[in-house]
Amino acid sequence: MSPEAVQRIHDSFAAQSMMETLGARIEAVAQGNVRSAAPILPGARQQQGHGHAGLTFSLGDTAAGYAALTVLPETVEVVTAEIKINLLAPARGDRLVAVGKVIKPGRRLCVVTSEVFAEADGKASLIAILQGTMVPVPR
Template sequence: MMASLGAQITALQAGQVDVTAPILQTALQQQGFGHAGLTFSIADSAAGYAALSVLPLDCEVVTAEIKINLIAPAKGNRLVAQGRVIKPGKRLCVVTAEVFAEEDARRTLIAVAQGTMVPVPL
């Protein structure tokens, strides 16, 4: 999914991950803004990778649930989702992500997500 959206990890530290994606023509909605599916996908990925960054190397994560508030149109050249761990755990990790639209030097908060990731031993 990340590859098809042109998304990539652009910042990584324990408990925090940024995922950046261009707003491609194929990811626009009817008014010409970035589609909510793009916003949601990179928010989920950033939050999931943030959870993964604080877990043992023999774990993966899956999303148990995630909720998003879309608060402004995704207008710009690219989106940046900043995922962060709120509470790590052995059974559940509570995570959040803020998504920003960037156009030239302007950055606008467009969405806030919160969810729960489940560690899965490999």
């Protein structure tokens, strides 16, 4: 990807106030693939002290959406049409990492997936898998 295309992804991500609130950042951008991460902050925990499923979902959805954006023209953004999540384990640890991937790109629909990992003591554990559809919309 060109440096301008990568910058476009970063700029769009930075415009999301939700990701700013969660402390999320993009860590890597490649064609059809985006990795983002967020700390499990005190305000994003559920009643047992683990990362809330809402944090897991938000981070996974966003990584998948930006993965889709990497394969689309500069004239569009994306919105989620539908996405499902399978929660596999509690979000125990210090931060979550989401890896979004494009499964099938298209001009009208992009099928995407993401895996979300919880990191604790230097180890990453898969805690969720998401699959969904992104729709390109004019910028």
